[in-house]
Amino acid sequence: MSIHYYQLFKKSLGFMILFALLCAGTMAALSYWVIPKMYEANVSMMIIKNPDSGSEYFYDELIAGREIINDYREILNTDSVLYEIKNEVSRQITGDSNISLDDLGKRINFESFSDSRVFTITYRDTDPYHAQIVVDSIAKVLKTRIVALTKVDNIAILGAAQLPVEPVSPNIVTNGVIAFMLSLFAAFIFVIFIDYLRSMNKKVADYKIKTNLP
Structure with missing residues (x-):
């Protein structure tokens, strides 16, 4: 990983973790109350x-x-x-x-x-x-x-079936962990994409300045 992306990751880590926690919490809530x-x-x-x-x-x-x-x-x-x-x-x-x-x-x-x-x-x-x-x-x-x-x-x-006491699905912990990991990855991709757009806009602006374009 280049220094630029390392710094970008370090700078955006708080946002990515907050986004991942929000998604994980949402998935856990859906697993508990909705699914x-x-x-x-x-x-x-x-x-x-x-x-x-x-x-x-x-x-x-x-x-x-x-x-x-x-x-x-x-x-x-x-x-x-x-x-x-x-x-x-x-x-x-x-x-x-x-x-x-x-x-x-x-x-x-x-x-x-x-x-x-x-x-x-x-x-x-x-x-x-x-x-x-x-x-x-x-x-x-x-x-x-x-x-x-x-x-x-x-x-x-071999005997009658027993009444199940605990549900086998959804698994709240597993769903929450999966949602956290996927959301963290998606947030990092989003950060890279936004950084790419900013870089392209800067290059276009610099090009216009150099060529005196409006």
Whole structure:
């Protein structure tokens, strides 16, 4: 960095920090009071080991279980299953039937784990009670549909979803820090731009003086 820009940065540091703090405070306030808080509930499910198979088949069943989990993920994303979940939810939550299948699918997250037959389904909602009810409904419908399709009851729900207490988003601290850093960078760019315009205006003025232009 040249001496000129160093001096410019030093001279404008107070303004840049004040601007960044203002933007960070605004973002934090928006995150706290304006941006809807999202709560996440989750339920875990497991592919049950075949009781008739010996321990020597455990690894093969583990591999097969992970492949089956991928099939279950695809089944969950089908419109027919999402529609059934929507109907199940509407029987428990009045007025929640207006949610679209596309929006319902986007709020569902399906996460599986390596070397495990356990997978977790999470759902986010602005209402913690809705999140809990919906994710339990998802597990119930998915289990029923899988048993109906495969004719084998090899899936278990590992307990009901817990009511989420703290929202998972927005993250006020993270949003504030990101806003501060971006605003600080934007303020420095603005300062450089203003300095560039002043430099150009000075050059134009000096040129007019030298050439006796009006």
